Amino acid sequence: MENATDPSESGHLVFVDAYDxxxxxxxxxxxxxxWEPLEQEEFEPRVRRLFPDIxxxxxxxxxxxxxxxxxxxxxxxxx
Numbered sequence: 001m002e003n004a005t006d007p008s009e010s011g012h013l014v015f016v017d018a019y020d021x022x023x024x025x026x027x028x029x030x031x032x033x034x035w036e037p038l039e040q041e042e043f044e045p046r047v048r049r050l051f052p053d054i055x056x057x058x059x060x061x062x063x064x065x066x067x068x069x070x071x072x073x074x075x076x077x078x079x
Contacts, residue, residue, distance in 0.1 A: 007031075007063070013051050014062040024074035040071035 007015035007029040017027035017035075025037035030050055038046055047054060047062075054061050 010063060012061060012063040013054060014047055016062065016064045016068075018065045019067040019070060019072065021072050024072050026071060039074065043071075 008031075013031045015029035017029070019026065023037075024039050026039075026043075027035050028038045028043065028046075029035050030047070033050070036046070044056065047056070051061075056062060
């Protein structure tokens with residue numbers, strides 16, 4: 001799933017790609033690193049490790065393509 005927007009030109013530190021109900025991950029673009037698949041539990045620790053002073057609620061720093069703050073459901077035992 002390749003987003004039409006080039007996040008490197010957006011000015012955001014973090015760019016969260018579209019919600020996909022078929023996976024527990026969301027593709028997340030991190031300035032300076034590129035795209036990574038992250039699940040909900042990985043998102044905040046990973047972002048804070050790279051950007052310790054980031055405001056996770058600031059739309060100028062984090063852009064969500066859709067469904068801000070939402071992650072696809074996942075249950076233990078699922079792939």
